[in-house]
Amino acid sequence: MQNRIIPTVILKREVPGLTGRSLATFAAKASRAAKLRSAVAVLVTTNRQMRDLNVRFRGKAYATDVLSFPSPTFVEGFAGDLAVSLDIAGRNARSLGHSLADEIRILVLHGILHLAGYDHESDNGEMAAREAGLRRQLGLPAALIERSVAKSVRSKTAVRFRR
Secondary structure (H helix, E strand, O other): OOOOOOOOOEEEOOOOOEEEHHHHHHHHHHHHHHHOOOOEEEEOOOHHHHHHHHHHHHHOOOOOOOOEEOOOOOOOEEEEEEEEEEEHHHHHHHHOOOOOHHHHHHHHHHHHHOOOOOOOOOOOOOOHHHHHHHHHHHHOOOOOOHHHHHHHOOOOOOOEEEO
């Protein structure tokens, strides 16, 4: 019997239609679908904290929609951390006509793919194709990469970090 990997989720504010438990369940399902065999931790927070994280780890003085932080290679059973901006997710959701809960799930999926080793900035569309397929499989609206190509969304794109 395979061990169930249970993500850790912290929601800094209430999100209609989304609880910490439901997002953890989604993150576990998305991780399995992406063939990520380790746990993730997800922080859903404000633009202020996203900006602080972006400054600290990337030297960029702006908030971004999602950040991913892979775990060091010597840590077994933990894939890494994700941080998602509630504020940018809210703007994206309103702009694209779907719920905030769905937008947060889309950004978590995008971050999970980064933790699984995908990098849309250098993979010639491999991540975009994988994300589109998983989005359909998981019942989500248009994927982050598809949206940024089809429609210019004003938020910055997610970045994968190495520790």
